[in-house]
Amino acid sequence: MGQPTPAQHPADADWWRSGVLYQVYVRSFADGDGDGTGDLAGVRAKLPYLAGLGVDALWFTPWYLSPMKDGGYDVADYRVVDPAFGTLAEAEKLIAEARELGIRTLVDIVPNHVSDQHPWFRAALAGGAERELFHFRPGRGEQGELPPNDWQSEFGGTAWTRLPDGDWYLHLFAPEQPDLNWAHPAVRQEHEDILRFWFERGVAGVRVDSAALLAKDPLLPDFTAGRDPHPYVDRDELHDVYRGWRAVADEYGGIFVGEVWLPDTERFARYLRPDELHTAFNFSFLTCPWDAARLRTSIDGTLAEHAPVGAPATWVLCNHDVTRTVTRYGRADTGFDFAAKVFDTPTDLALGTRRARAAALLSLALPGAVYLYQGEELGLPEADIPRERIEDPMHARSGGTDPGRDGCRVPLPWTADAPHAGFGSRGEPWLPQPANWAGYAADRQAADPGSTLSLYREAIRLRPLFGVGPLTWLPAPDGVLAFTRAGSGATCVVNLADPPATLPPHTRTLLASGPLDPDGRLPKDTAVWLRH
The missing domain is CATH 3.90.400.10 (Oligo-1,6-glucosidase; Domain 2)
Incomplete structure (x- = not known):
């Protein structure tokens, strides 16, 4: 081993710059053995569905051996697949079978900490x-x-x-997740060996959890607001770690995407220098409220901060840690902040769904890569989990005031008329599904051309029409976003204002998130792709 895998061809080495990547939370994706927990057998059975959706890659949250005190982010052994999910041989088969369908695989590495059972x-x-x-x-x-x-x-x-x-x-997270000492050479060597282990098994890339937290001030001083440098966030010595990682990835043609939560755009961009991480998640866009001016500011800021280092932007609307888009966009506060999560927040799901469908067309038309979270293509809302069934440590550590993240991790609905909406379990799934979950089932949506699943499939199919050129904003009324991409024949228009918007000159409508009004104008909270 030690050589690039044959499946990774130089001709498509830049796929990650504009790809559509799909996040799989294995425990809730599909249950292949019927024990109530999603597994690799379930994912393998659904590979045709993912190929039909049109995604370029799958990012898997941790599938390694773990006591599951934090959803698998407490890793006990990176070289062993947790028995709840399958075996290492099965993971290798999954990687190979996905690649035969043109789908690459990214795994998750959690370098800040390990399990207390490690x-x-x-x-x-x-x-x-x-x-x-x-x-x-x-x-x-x-x-x-x-x-x-x-x-x-x-x-x-x-x-x-x-x-x-x-x-x-x-432990910056749960007590069961002790932080590693990244000043010790054995920690660095072990993680470089882990990267090689998975690159040699055919993965195309690695998502880096909590990428800015690894290095700690060796004196471990008290935290003082405004302290520069911060005692454990975004310390300069981190960059030497990632330069070492990049050298490993380059041996295999692999890529990195970092989870980097930083408000300072200049320091954020440092992680994306040509000899460090390839991409990083765009949390400015994910947390941005449904507001035209603020979205445009977020988009412009994102593109500007990536430009100096030549890195592609990433566009993310939700993931396994945040409130699902449909629910968030149906609330009075449409942004996202962990500190603001409370039980029983009023939500207008019809409004949230309309906005989420428009946001899908907005994000898929922007320059860069797009990350979808499983169930986003089904328009799933956040689920209300009975308090006695919540497993997320954020809930317990808050004294029961934080609803935690389990509401976005509920097992997917696949078949409307099957027990547990076709998730595959013989008995109750590990998290309970809401009573109306079957109404979102993939089989029902696949047969409905107006469904959210059908919208995502068609949008991903048409997305290449926007090309790879830079974004150009077009004149538009207040509350309306309109842009095209250099060299493309397509325009995206999103109306967030009350009055219906007159569409710019075009030859035909390619795709719309909802119907136009009788006069051919774009209603509020609706997006459209046009051929111009």
């Missing part, structure tokens, strides 16, 4: 030299009873847990 951490708890691979510190206070510093977990509460021997260990 062999390294278990050895560290036993007093081994592996303690150096984590952040162990004595506590403060007379008896060491206080955490070593004031850092807070991303899931709420202190970022430190005390052990029976009196020492504390750092």
